[in-house]
Amino acid sequence: MQGEKRKNQEKDERRTQERKRKEHRRVEHSLADCSRCLDSGKIAKHAIVAVGIHTYLAVVEWDGLHEQHCLIAPTEHVSSSIQLDENVWDEMRIWRKGLVAMWREQDQDCLFVEMSRNINAGPHHIIECIPVPVEIGDTAPIFFKIEQEFV
Secondary structure (H helix, E strand, O other): OHHHHHHHHHHHHHHHHHHHHHHHHHHHHHHHOOOOOOOOOOOOHHHEEEEOOOEEEEEOOOOOOOOOOEEEEEOOOOOOHHHOOHHHHHHHHHHHHHHHHHHHHOOEEEEEEOOOOOHHHOOOOOEEEEEEEHHHHHHHHHHHHHHHHHO
C-alpha cells in the first residue's frame, strides 16, 4: 500500500513538473513572438514615436480610426493594467495628458480605449488613443455608460 501511494505521488510530481515546463515554454514563446515588446524582433520599430522610462508611444500599424490614432504600451510585458506597477501607470497617465493637450490645441477631444481579452494567452497590454471631434468626445461617456448597463 505504501509503495503504491509513493508511486502515485511520484507520478503526480512528474505531471506537475511537466505542466510547469510546458507553461514556461509557452510564456517564453509568447514573449519572443510579442509584437509589442521592445526586445522582440517582431516589434514594428518604425511605428514607435517616443520611448519613456517604462512605456512607449507608437502609431498604430493598421488603418486606424484616425490618422493620429496611436497607442501607449508598457515596455514590460504585462497583460492588463491591474498588473502594472504604480510608476508605469503614472507614466502612462503623463502620455495621456500630453495627448489630450496636443489634441485640444487642434480642437479635438480623445478617447482612450483599453481592452482586456484572452488574458490567458498573455497579450501585451496597450491603451489605444483616438482623437475625435469635441462634440463626439462630449457625448462618448454617455454611450459607454449605456453600454455598461447592458453588459
